[in-house]
Amino acid sequence: MSNTAAPVTYDQIENSIEEGFKMAADQSGVDVDNRDFTTTQDAFWTYLQLAAAMTQDAASDTEATYTRAQVSIALNRAVDDMADHLHGGCADDIDNFAVNAAMTLLDSPNASFEDIVTECYGEEADEVARWLTNAA
Numbered sequence: 793m794s795n796t797a798a799p800v801t802y803d804q805i806e807n808s809i810e811e812g813f814k815m816a817a818d819q820s821g822v823d824v825d826n827r828d829f830t831t832t833q834d835a836f837w838t839y840l841q842l843a844a845a846m847t848q849d850a851a852s853d854t855e856a857t858y859t860r861a862q863v864s865i866a867l868n869r870a871v872d873d874m875a876d877h878l879h880g881g882c883a884d885d886i887d888n889f890a891v892n893a894a895m896t897l898l899d900s901p902n903a904s905f906e907d908i909v910t911e912c913y914g915e916e917a918d919e920v921a922r923w924l925t926n927a928a
Contacts, residue, residue: 812894
């Protein structure tokens, strides 16, 4: 599913982040507006903007695009920082699933929970759903 060469737009990223965190919330039973998620997403957008500022031409008339690597680095850094501040240094299964879901949805916007579980975990969907519920 991964396409590392194609640039992605802000809208594509926004959709994948929103849907990835929503899917993690739905599967775990937590509120999508919980502190962990909002803190992580705020940090993510900051880190992504910093990465873009360092690599993109400010005078460009075209819509800014990002690499999948920039998105992945910013999102993982945001989760790690959130975990350091809110969980004593360890991201939980819900946070990790949100990252995997967002990144998979960036490549395959119509991916289902089952698709993401197969792509990222190689487990049965019911098993990963249990992990998420137990982490809530």
